[in-house]
Amino acid sequence: MADLKSSFNPLFLREEDLRDGMELLFFAYRDFLEEADQVLARHKLGRAHHRALYFIGQHPAITVSGLLKLLRITKQSLSRVLADLVTLGMIEQTPGLRDRRQRHLALTAKGIEVERDLTAQQRALLARAYRQTGAEAVDGFRKVLLGLITEGDRRAMMARRDQAAESEQPVPARARVGRAGL
């Protein structure tokens, strides 16, 4: 698919279409973030807390520097957020076994609960968009987004996905569908 040179597809590479895509990305991201904002206000947390909770939840036992690389912010910025979350009892830090300088981060039960609360509407919104547009569109969505992200993170994402696929092979195929809950 997609031999560029041969395609007369007007959707391709015209500046207007690129700008259209940029604008869609802006609106989508704006509205996606807004889904969590009232919940954040309720918990008296900011978006930075949300991001930290999210990534710690997604990458259990991630180290501080690992988290810094994902978020691309300075450790001074992150440390404020992490201090808050520790104080609120939402995350825990445990020293690394192999390398005791590291701090491995994990959500507490409370952290898990808050994180789920924060992303619930976002997941619902994304699920609705996925449902409305179909598996093929979702696949394209993912591919283009992957194409936008940096080499390193792209490889990390793809590796994680492969790994997840492997660890599911022993599970009977039925189980995989059964989990659909949104």
Next chain:
Amino acid sequence: MADLKSSFNPLFLREEDLRDGMELLFFAYRDFLEEADQVLARHKLGRAHHRALYFIGQHPAITVSGLLKLLRITKQSLSRVLADLVTLGMIEQTPGLRDRRQRHLALTAKGIEVERDLTAQQRALLARAYRQTGAEAVDGFRKVLLGLITEGDRRAMMARRDQAAESEQPVPARARVGRAGL
């Protein structure tokens, strides 16, 4: 395509996949913004200036309140940015003809130049992602993003697209491809 009920597609609606999509969106947006950041620094502008320049460029003669609706910020926030851009000679304000309370915003020649400079790398990045993934993926990308945005803006986007398509019918098909410049 995409009858959800009948599909055994494991990509669909599992929480893990939704979270995967959320993360991709985050990374893509993060990296997309970063493309413009050095240029912004060079011009001594902030991201808020970029957004204003972009949307004024995309929506010529937009009013202040129109811009406020797109950006979803307060007029106090916007006014700082607009004041800067006027001072720098990048935008111009002209009173409305029908309604003289309104200020219609437009980029000056300098504003156009700076805006193009700001989005150049972003357009190149998006173009690369589009090229790599193909027309079908791009279509899915757009559909899912449209599904994420609010009713009002979604309709506005689709209307604009339809209108653009109409206004191009008189143009010979060849010309449409010829413009591809990235």
Next chain:
DNA sequence: TCATATATGTCAACGTGGCTGACTTAAAAT
């Protein structure tokens, strides 16, 4: 073992870009 590099944390100061609230002005709409 000693020197260096790394992982983390901390203090201080600052900039951007959001926000609320209060109030003004001009013009449109009823």
Next chain:
DNA sequence: ATTTTAAGTCAGCCACGTTGACATATATGA
């Protein structure tokens, strides 16, 4: 004539990013 709307302004505040300078514990390599 009154009310509503579009825009602007002043003031103060907050979240969250930044730089820079240092401190500490641990790991690692010569």
